[in-house]
Amino acid sequence: MPLFKTNCLLFILLVIATLVSxxxxxxxxxxxxxxxxxxxKFQIAENSRIDVTDEGLTLxxxxxxxxxxxHQDLPMVKPGTVLLVSADVKCANVRAGKHPWNTARLLLAQNDGKKDRWDLPHATIxxxxxxxxKNYRKAFTIASDTEKIWLxxxxxxxxxxxQIKNIHVYPVYENPEYLWARDIILLAWGAYFxxxxxxxxxxxxxxxxIRLLLIxxxxxxxxGITLPGDMKMQVSNEVKIQLDAESELFKTAIPWDLSKVWHFCFFFLFGLILLTMLEKELTLQGIAMVxxxxxxxxxxxxxIEGRTPLVSDFFIDVAGGIAGMILSRIFISKQNGTPAKSSIAQQ
Structure with missing residues (x-):
């Protein structure tokens, strides 16, 4: 397979460089x-409850x-100040509502003295x-006309x-050395891709x-991986809301996180098409490429801002890719009139 060894070597070097930096x-x-x-300060109804502990709170x-x-009113800071919101968050059985904002949210809101500025970035989660x-954190810049801020x-x-614990809000500046390292690493990954x-x-x-389709x-x-975390979540929530509105059966038919389904499906297609382009003896190289x-x-x-590498996503991706390769091998074997016999496993 062309450039296979080069891809493997560069991957190892880039992983080391990324983790170190x-x-x-x-x-x-x-x-x-x-x-x-x-x-x-709380706003609750008859069928809701908020518990507060030393570590945080549960809604x-x-x-x-x-x-x-x-919510908590925060001390006012100078316009242009960058505030970092950080918290460990867990949620359970949160159902998407009719609107994109009908979710579990942690926000840093700003008011200009006349209205709440929801047009400004405000969502941490x-x-x-x-x-x-999982720990989430997001930086927000205080607008020039802001007169009030609250969490x-x-x-x-x-x-x-x-559930939210270990909540922090404090002013920060972005480390220029980090920005320098980030730009170089992302440029290197772009060249690798x-x-x-x-x-x-x-x-x-x-x-x-066929090659163009694979590409x-x-x-x-x-x-998909270059989408910032808040944009990815917004897209995922809006799609799920639309699908839920179309059919109540969707909620029970696909109970998983929609982004995980996308992970599996795209890698399934990748593995499916990749194997059709490989000779049988190169199947192991195909698995390695996945x-x-x-x-x-x-x-x-x-x-990537707001994104976190997950071991679970890695295994979902690999499972999707290998499933696609298995299906492709079965189809090719039937086309050639030979038994499939788990040829991938035999490589």
């Missing part, structure tokens, strides 16, 4: 004191018409479904539970259109 440089440096006061709601919310404990945790006209995609153009088997799927996968793509798309997310 990520742990060497902190993205944000704190420049001021913690702004949280600990004085939460419960069983009424989608009301939900539950808690917007979650639906079930998510285990808001809410189940916005939805049901389920939202170009080489990875280009290697399929030099494959002799199958026609040029198109590869580009779709790479485009592993390289799954690993590289996860590791590169260390430097």
């Amino acid at each position: 990520y742990h060497r440089f902190d993205q944000y440096q704190q420049t001021g004191p913690e702004l949280l006061t600990g004085h939460w 419960f709601s069983s009424d989608a018409k009301t939900g539950a919310s808690a 917007t979650l639906t479904g079930n998510h285990d404990w 808001l945790a809410q189940l916005s006209q939805t049901t389920g539970s939202l 170009l080489l990875f995609a280009g290697s399929f153009l030099f494959m002799n088997k199958k026609n040029f259109l 198109a799927i590869l580009i779709s996968i790479i485009a 592993l390289l793509l799954a690993g590289s798309t996860e590791i590169a997310q260390l430097y």
